[in-house]
Amino acid sequence: MVAIGNYKFSSPNWLLVATAAFELLRGFLLIAFGKILYDESGGVFAFAFTLVGEVVFVILLQNFAGNLVDRFGALKLLLLSVNILIVASSLTVFFGTFYISNIVYSIILFSIILSVFKPFYRVSRFSYISIYISTEDRESFNRRSAFVFQLSQLTGVILAGLLLDVVSYKLVFIISIFLLMLFGFSLHNVKRNEELKKNENMLDLYRENLFLFLLNNKVVVMCLLVAAIDFALINMFNLILAPYVDSYFDGRTIIIALIDTFFALGAIVFTFFCERKKISFKLNLGMTISSVLSFVTFLFVLFAVQYISSFLKLPVILLAAAVFGALVTLSTVAWNTFLQGLGGVHLKGRMASLKLTAIAILNAFILSSVMNYSVSIQSTSILFFFVCCVLAIMVIPLWKACGYSMDRLYIRDDQLMAVK
Structure with missing residues (x-):
């Protein structure tokens, strides 16, 4: 020290x-x-x-x-x-x-x-x-x-x-x-x-071959893909802001800055509160589903606020961004903690690179979808809604393999074991 x-x-x-x-x-x-x-x-x-x-x-x-x-x-x-x-x-x-x-x-x-x-x-x-x-x-x-x-x-x-x-x-x-x-x-x-x-x-x-470890523990591949969902959601969040603000707020960059700020504040306040109160969250698949639902809610709010008082539009959007920031951070922290326990010490670097590769694959899928199918802010939002549905479906195989709570899995001697 x-x-x-x-x-x-x-x-x-x-x-x-x-x-x-x-x-x-x-x-x-x-x-x-x-x-x-x-x-x-x-x-x-x-x-x-x-x-x-x-x-x-x-x-x-x-x-x-x-x-x-x-x-x-x-x-x-x-x-x-x-x-x-x-x-x-x-x-x-x-x-x-x-x-x-x-x-x-x-x-x-x-x-x-x-x-x-x-x-x-x-x-x-x-x-x-x-x-x-x-x-x-x-x-x-x-x-x-x-x-x-x-x-x-x-x-x-x-x-x-x-x-x-x-x-x-x-x-x-x-x-x-x-x-x-x-x-x-x-x-x-x-x-x-x-x-x-x-x-x-x-x-x-x-x-020792990493692929041999993954072959013996196929559930790890599912874990890596599901853990990447949160980063895909954050990527979509960043992609939707500029065209939305351009369409509904006359392109004022201060609005983008405010939404980004409240996203960060949601994450900051939530993590500070949990750490201060020593609140521990055991990983479960509900955290990922909550992240997906909070982003879908954010998409819904972006357009629903057009039918309410102009005085309330921005505060409601900022609140939705803060809630999404808090829930997606909860999920990423829980998944990072879980993934850091997977595999032996000699596999940690390659496990980390696989995690980053999974994130890159999902982000590439989203970017290619936007470039090929998005022609307006409305079509982009509809596209992102269907992408969220696909991401939610990705959770099902892991749910069937492990159940709702990831506590059923633990690591011993480089092998992923299921609690009977």
Whole structure:
């Protein structure tokens, strides 16, 4: 532990500080880079290019990252990748400031570096939590992590909104490097819990085939797909906002910001309350169904409010967004805690990469559906309603295999066992 004043910072707390710094950076850069690229290029193509590039790198690298984590250890890869990230980002800022005249190229290069790093960070972080944070502390940690995640991204977005009109583009890079330094410093204070080490680097265990584990435990595949539903819902939530506000609120970006803010506040308040009261939720499939229903309710509210008083329209939408934010966060925290207990220590990295792959597959399905079948805000909403029906149907096979409560499953010696 590292002492700051009279308070001792444990490794999980340092990991939370690192999460705060990284998500603050992501929220800040999402707005900052979007605005700068739009101002400099006169369109959204450059910004869209960076977003598509991020998706491509995540899909291409996450399985490779999972293999490296299982072979060399989560913490080793995490520290190595963050060191490379800081050096590469600092060099980009240096050359972008003094030698590259067009800031667009510097931003794209900076975004590529972050995109390459992200799969290694996500997989290593998931594996570290699975291995070094004890089972009894894992749910509490995931709740605090969800709280920090939402609060930091929201703070980053607000910070960018306040600063972009009054500071130079170079200061944006300086702030980014400062946050990366804080991120790296925090991760370098994260240590391994030797009591929970569990032979992290045994290569004979590493060589065990992941697909053999999945073949013997087919229910794990269903778990990974159902766990990805919450992220698909969040993706649809983000996709529906811009066209809806454009159609019904004259495209006022402040409305999008408010809805996003209340979504985050719903998650923040709920996780804070649960952690403060030490409320524990055991995973059950009702949580996923509640997430789906809360998003369907949000879709219904978006159009139902057109028939009520104009004074009440926005407050009702914001309340629906907050409820959805709270319920989807409850489900993601419960599923993360459950998935972190699946498989042996030598499979954690590849399990994490499979989780991210499942999320990418569902998101690709949604994006392709929108591009092929959506022609208006009404058709998009109807499409999303049917997608929600498909997502709800995905729960049925897992329900038949495990029942309503996931408490019937437990892990022992890398095998998924059912309680008789």
